[in-house]
Amino acid sequence: MADRAGQRRIPEATVARLPIYSRALLETAEAGVGTISSERLAALAGVNAAKVRKDLSYLGSYGTRGVGYEVDHLVHEISRELGLTQDWPVVIVGIGNLGHALANYRGFGARGFRVAALVDADPTKLERKVAGLRVEGLDALADVVAQRDVSIGIIATPASAAQEVADLLVEAGVRSILNFAPAVVSVPEGVSLRKVDLAIELQILSFYQSHPPDRLVDESTETVREAQG
Amino acid sequence: MADRAGQRRIPEATVARLPIYSRALLETAEAGVGTISSERLAALAGVNAAKVRKDLSYLGSYGTRGVGYEVDHLVHEISRELGLTQDWPVVIVGIGNLGHALANYRGFGARGFRVAALVDADPTKLERKVAGLRVEGLDALADVVAQRDVSIGIIATPASAAQEVADLLVEAGVRSILNFAPAVVSVPEGVSLRKVDLAIELQILSFYQSHPPDRLVDESTETVREAQG
């Protein structure tokens, strides 16, 4: 059991999969399906059914044996666990090609993330309107974060500016940072940092492609050929 | 020893870190430094020194005890292992905001990845020039892949088109795919697939932010929380 809060510690690997389940469940709900089995959800998420059950069991016993999980209920529980029931204002720093694309990205709003501000160090970019927002100067970062209650910062600057921007974000009170710059950034304890590096992903692909194809497995996407429509 | 090729199987986790070492080493070389210790490299890469040594030992014994690693040599060995000594033509499918940004991304060319073609299903986008390349129709994908020897495909389409595009890429002969679409995509065995999902990264950050900060430690302080897929 241990469904009483306080005792359940959700593994990192599970946390990383919850958003995938969430998305699959939302699609399922939209299709009008009321309940879903771990096997079906596993197929949609591209993982193992036992893993789905174990992951979901960390949230509590929300399934019904012999039946499955009620889709709406599960969506709600996962959302609550992920903290998506509230609004997360986001600031994007660095409005180059990538920052521009991120500002216009539809996927954020749908999950409770709202782009609250755009910041760039380049004076020639100021005042420009991107995705309906005015680009503001780097010196306005602290004020913007404080006034709009920004809790998540996205770094889309060149590598050379990444650490400096991270420091500014932390100083301004941001406690979660998503770094797209191709640079290693360090943050003090208590601040979460995740990175997305496009070039690194390609290099990993390059390795597996140019390599002895003896054992070429790969992580995600088993061999399930079903999932999504 | 086991430095004889054929016996070394490089762990997945190590492969994911090699590009980071590579980048740090290139910067180090540019600064004119000839040799580097595992400790210094670890600091630059944001990981543990023992991990660096173990990772590098999979490539062979390229270090000198009491001295460190010769930077140039190490760069070369890592590049060779990652398969970056050759040119990798890339096709980007889906020239929306993100595809546009990716086409203009500088970081690719610097590592041997060359954007060889841009493809989009939207007829109104055809003929448009993006990053010096003409956007071509989805029906041209097979020809483009074959004629320009494209080996890596990047999916930057909406989620609804992702699986279809992946199938087309595989059919055209592409054996490595990087998926940016927020959808689970499955590919046959022998094809490598990695995914980058912006919304999921934010949701993971949301979890750690909105959560009991009891034990939020992780390994960080200077270490980047690992990403996985």
Add this chain to the structure above:
DNA sequence: CCGGGCTTGTGCACAAGGTCACAAGGTTCC
């Protein structure tokens, strides 16, 4: 030529994650 000082390379113990298999527990139909 030898000893001291560094730094690599690695054995080992442990932690985290994944998979299997099955008992527990609910549902349905007669």
Add this chain to the structure above:
DNA sequence: GGAACCTTGTGACCTTGTGCACAAGCCCGG
């Protein structure tokens, strides 16, 4: 009411990854 059937929840085991600690090995000064 009960039996057959289905699906969850989880214990056990295995694989992968991490970090420590130390021996092996190299360089340099005297």
